[in-house]
Amino acid sequence: MATHRLRFTADFLDPRAAATAASHLVDGPTATHLARTFAALADPTRLRLVSALSHVELCVGDLATLLGLTQSAVSHQLRLMRSLRLVKSRRAGRVVYYALDDDHIHDLFHRGLEHLQHQ
Amino acid sequence: MATHRLRFTADFLDPRAAATAASHLVDGPTATHLARTFAALADPTRLRLVSALSHVELCVGDLATLLGLTQSAVSHQLRLMRSLRLVKSRRAGRVVYYALDDDHIHDLFHRGLEHLQHQ
DNA sequence: CTAAAATATGATTAGTTGCTCATGTATTCA
DNA sequence: TGAATACATGAGCAACTAATCATATTTTAG
Numbered sequence: 001m002a003t004h005r006l007r008f009t010a011d012f013l014d015p016r017a018a019a020t021a022a023s024h025l026v027d028g029p030t031a032t033h034l035a036r037t038f039a040a041l042a043d044p045t046r047l048r049l050v051s052a053l054s055h056v057e058l059c060v061g062d063l064a065t066l067l068g069l070t071q072s073a074v075s076h077q078l079r080l081m082r083s084l085r086l087v088k089s090r091r092a093g094r095v096v097y098y099a100l101d102d103d104h105i106h107d108l109f110h111r112g113l114e115h116l117q118h119q
Numbered sequence: 120m121a122t123h124r125l126r127f128t129a130d131f132l133d134p135r136a137a138a139t140a141a142s143h144l145v146d147g148p149t150a151t152h153l154a155r156t157f158a159a160l161a162d163p164t165r166l167r168l169v170s171a172l173s174h175v176e177l178c179v180g181d182l183a184t185l186l187g188l189t190q191s192a193v194s195h196q197l198r199l200m201r202s203l204r205l206v207k208s209r210r211a212g213r214v215v216y217y218a219l220d221d222d223h224i225h226d227l228f229h230r231g232l233e234h235l236q237h238q
Numbered sequence: 239c240t241a242a243a244a245t246a247t248g249a250t251t252a253g254t255t256g257c258t259c260a261t262g263t264a265t266t267c268a
Numbered sequence: 269t270g271a272a273t274a275c276a277t278g279a280g281c282a283a284c285t286a287a288t289c290a291t292a293t294t295t296t297a298g
Binding site for chain 2: 011012013014017018020021022024025026028030031032033034035036037038039041042043044045046047048051052053054055056057058059061062063065066067095104107108111112113115116118
Binding site for chain 1: 244255256257258259260264265266
C-alpha cells in the first residue's frame with residue numbers, strides 16, 4: 001500500500017492531507033497491473049462470457065450462439081481472457097470447452113453486480 | 120440474473136449446458152452498465168486517485184503534485200470520475216476538494232488488490 | 239477593478255480496442 | 269485420403285481513450 005518516500009518540500013496546499021494520501025497511494029506498476037485486471041471485466045461481451053461460464057463449461061460455438069456473436073469474435077475474446085487467466089480451456093476431440101479459471105473472477109464480477117443494484 | 124427466454128431450436132452442441140448458461144447470462148444493458156463500472160477502475164491514474172482519496176480528501180493541485188501529473192490531466196479524470204459517482208467535490212474558496220463518493224468503490228478497489236496478491 | 243491563483247474545459251492526437259473478413263489449423267468421419 | 273466441422277488467427281478498420289496544449293471560468297487579494 002505504502003509508496004516510496006516523498007519529499008514534502010514541494011508546495012502542497014495541505015501537506016498533512018498530502019502525507020496521509022501518500023501513505024495510501026499505490027505505486028505506478030501496481031496500479032497498472034490492477035488496472036489490467038479491471039480492464040478484463042470492463043467489456044460487456046467479456047462480462048456476459050463470465051456470467052455464462054459461471055456455473056457450467058461451454059464450447060466456443062455454443063457461447064457464440066448464446067451471445068449472438070460470431071465464432072471469431074468469441075474466439076478472440078476467449079484468447080484474451082485466457083492470457084489473463086480468466087478462463088481455461090479443455091479440448092475434447094474437435095470441440096474446445098471453456099470454463100472460469102478462478103473463483104476470484106466470479107467473485108469480483110458478483111461484487112460489481114451487487115454494487116450496481118445498491119444504487 | 121436470468122435473461123429473456125431462449126429458443127433452443129438453435130443447434131447447440133450441448134443444449135443442457137447452454138440452458139444452464141442462459142439462466143445465468145446477464146442481459147446486454149446490464150452487462151454494458153457493469154462494464155462501465157469496471158472501466159472506471161481500469162486505468163492506473165484513476166486507481167491511484169482512488170487510493171490517494173481512500174482516507175482523506177484532497178484538492179486538485181495537491182493530487183496533481185502527488186501523482187506527478189499536470190493539473191489538467193487530473194481535472195479531466197476527476198470530471199469523468201464525478202460523472203460516474205466515484206468522487207464528489209466540495210468547494211472552499213478557490214480550492215475544490217475531492218473525496219470518494221461511496222465506500223463501495225473503495226471496497227471494489229480493495230477486492231481487486233487482494234485478487235492480485237492472491238496469485 | 240485588476241492581477242493572480244486554482245480549477246475547468248474544448249480541441250487535438252497518439253495509442254488502444256473490439257469487431258469483421260478471410261484464411262489457417264486441427265480433428266473426425268465416410 | 270478428402271470433405272466437413274470446430275476453432276484459431278492475422279490484417280484492417282471504426283470507435284474510444286487519456287494525455288497535452290491553449291484558453292476560459294471562478295474566486296481572492298490588493
